[in-house]
Amino acid sequence: MTYTVGETAKKMNVTASTLRYYDKEGLLPFLERSGGGIRIFDENALSWLQMIECLKKTGMPIKDIKYFMDYCMEGDSRIDERLAIIRSQRDAMIHKMQEMQEMIDMLEYKCWYYETAKEAGTCAIHDDIQPESVPAEYHKYLQHQS
Amino acid sequence: MTYTVGETAKKMNVTASTLRYYDKEGLLPFLERSGGGIRIFDENALSWLQMIECLKKTGMPIKDIKYFMDYCMEGDSRIDERLAIIRSQRDAMIHKMQEMQEMIDMLEYKCWYYETAKEAGTCAIHDDIQPESVPAEYHKYLQHQS
DNA sequence: CTACAACTTAAAGCTAAGTTTAAGTCAATA
DNA sequence: TATTGACTTAAACTTAGCTTTAAGTTGTAG
Numbered sequence: 001m002t003y004t005v006g007e008t009a010k011k012m013n014v015t016a017s018t019l020r021y022y023d024k025e026g027l028l029p030f031l032e033r034s035g036g037g038i039r040i041f042d043e044n045a046l047s048w049l050q051m052i053e054c055l056k057k058t059g060m061p062i063k064d065i066k067y068f069m070d071y072c073m074e075g076d077s078r079i080d081e082r083l084a085i086i087r088s089q090r091d092a093m094i095h096k097m098q099e100m101q102e103m104i105d106m107l108e109y110k111c112w113y114y115e116t117a118k119e120a121g122t123c124a125i126h127d128d129i130q131p132e133s134v135p136a137e138y139h140k141y142l143q144h145q146s
Numbered sequence: 147m148t149y150t151v152g153e154t155a156k157k158m159n160v161t162a163s164t165l166r167y168y169d170k171e172g173l174l175p176f177l178e179r180s181g182g183g184i185r186i187f188d189e190n191a192l193s194w195l196q197m198i199e200c201l202k203k204t205g206m207p208i209k210d211i212k213y214f215m216d217y218c219m220e221g222d223s224r225i226d227e228r229l230a231i232i233r234s235q236r237d238a239m240i241h242k243m244q245e246m247q248e249m250i251d252m253l254e255y256k257c258w259y260y261e262t263a264k265e266a267g268t269c270a271i272h273d274d275i276q277p278e279s280v281p282a283e284y285h286k287y288l289q290h291q292s
Numbered sequence: 293c294t295a296c297a298a299c300t301t302a303a304a305g306c307t308a309a310g311t312t313t314a315a316g317t318c319a320a321t322a
Numbered sequence: 323t324a325t326t327g328a329c330t331t332a333a334a335c336t337t338a339g340c341t342t343t344a345a346g347t348t349g350t351a352g
Contacts, residue, residue: 103200
């Protein structure tokens, strides 16, 4: 089964322009072309695109994805480099997840802050609040007004 | 205790230009100025900056942060709107965390893929691999070559 | 009171990641 | 075989989020 750029775009939930742009930037070295120059995507291409999507979603810049794809095309001689890239990307993501959890914690506090302010009709309820009326997990945010 | 833009920049780990840019974009309506026009940051400003940092790290665009700050400056009449913004940001983050976990799962599989390939000296080890030699948590990635 | 580092603004410049446009080609259907 | 929708390219344009530059001002230390 093969697909055109438009069909593939729909499958991957991006625009055809985006796929052509990726191709121009060297992200799709695995692509075949028809005699007339039309790009041909197959199941294998789709699985590469999922890998590219993963790297993009984890914040890797287009250029770095290109370098990774270049290594992939070089085959078994570049396994070490490919492993190193994937490992460092995974480690960066684990770190980012921790950072994100901290941000969610702060947003949870702010939700509580505004929920109680809403109930009281004013943010002033927090001005001289007793620490014991604040859930323990929010204590570290107590200096935050608004 | 008060601080200049440069001192604040160091504290917040951004450049002074960035803070001036945020001010220009309306993110810092709480800022005071000296008689000569120098920006004055205080503890309260720092706590606002942490809020802004949180919204930025959770992917909120500068313009949306401005709208949020505008609501904050309007006081108690906008508690509902502020709560709604924070809630939706929190929900978006929780969703993003799930997506990120999926990406980490894929990267973990790729690590395993390259570790075993490295050991074998070739990615070809995966060509006709028996599903029972693949850890169960990686089975959903089995169609992925490289 | 002078020097000088750090501040001010407006405006131009930069990078990433696409998107849009224009002019033309391909290939499946009537 | 003619039509037509989807494809092709190169190049210009867009947006976000800063960063840099240039020209001038502030305020502290000697």
